[in-house]
Amino acid sequence: MGRLVPAVTRALDILELFLEGDGSMSAPEITRRLGLPRTTVHELVTTLAARNYLVPQPGQAGRYRLGVRTYQLGSRYAEQLDLAAEGQQVARSVAETCDETVHVAVLEGTDVIYIAKVDSTHAVRMVSAAGRRLPAHCTSVGKMLLASLPPDDLDERLPGDGPLPAMTEHSITTAGELRQQLDAVRERGVAVERRESNPDVSCVAAPVRDSVGRVVAALSISVPMIRWNEERRAELEELAVKGAAELSERLGHRGGAR
Template structure:
């Protein structure tokens, strides 16, 4: 088994702290990672020397992400066909519904949003590309979890009680398993205020040439615009959008 390098792991741990904080001090980094300040100082100096972090002007012990990380992310996104293709399809679905459309992938027990196209309404969903949420609290997440084989789902649910985001969140693994059976049968998942109690979402799977589920597309709207008639229309739109994106990813057209 190749040996991992502890110093590299620690440097990556530092960079990942900035996923949810735009700016951190050396003291905060040391406290959040429970590392000696001398170790943190050496790592920060190295990251600054390579411009992966930069010192905040006027605040030399405060740090934020540097340009090389953007360049690496842009290089990754530029090679990811899913993101490129999803942007066009998501724009079409958003234009047809005038509601927010997202495309997300599964990462462990979380979903990560790769694409977002917003609505033109003044009341809209607060989200963004790169946002990470517990999969079981979202429609896209339930679609993705429903695609896992039994061993994969067991691994995600191995911790037992699931964390909730709102009073509507599913926190019992057995309840989630039952709902995932419905998602498999229906081909769509719904989030009824489970990640944000003011929002409703519906999602469908995106598949590749092999038929594997690689992502999910959702349409989200505030509860004030979520009517029974609108839900029927939006389920149809998100199914069509997911099917269109699947076709672009090589999934064979299905008979009507």
């Protein structure tokens, strides 16, 4: 874990004070509650107010309340909670149809985080858990999400043609090779991973879109190699696309991409 930044910690301490009482507070109260120097509190409050994390309390000179930016952050968090809850329901429906393990994942940096998961009932199945983080380039959901990024965003996450970490001997290990696969993912609208994160499992994935058409997640179906073949792959791709479309509709998507 990296070093904590004192100024950021103090700014967050100030914001968290507004969760108490009537939701308003003055700079002297903040100084007293946190035991910080008066000038430090003044600078931090001024900065937070300039960024709309705090705003003056109407009719109460010198007092502040939380601003619109905190509401926007909270709303985004609520959207993620909705995505996880709706994703779990759709994943369950897809898993009941194919009896394979189904995931819903989001992209964070160059990793994916699984936010929903439903297991297969087969004795031989993929073992994983919601909350697990994996390198995006080693997974079908990750390829789908990387392929959906704007070019500038993708370039920031995959600079140059440097090496990529491998999870199995089948993993993609260079950014150049990954970019070629991402081109194919964009063309087909689905992603495939063959034994790249687990030597015994292959996966297919499709994009999940929000109300304005942005890709915000991906839904995947994972299959042990003993049940994997090209015919099965085609069937599961179709089912993944259908499941992702259902989840997109639940999120307010009505067609079209952004």
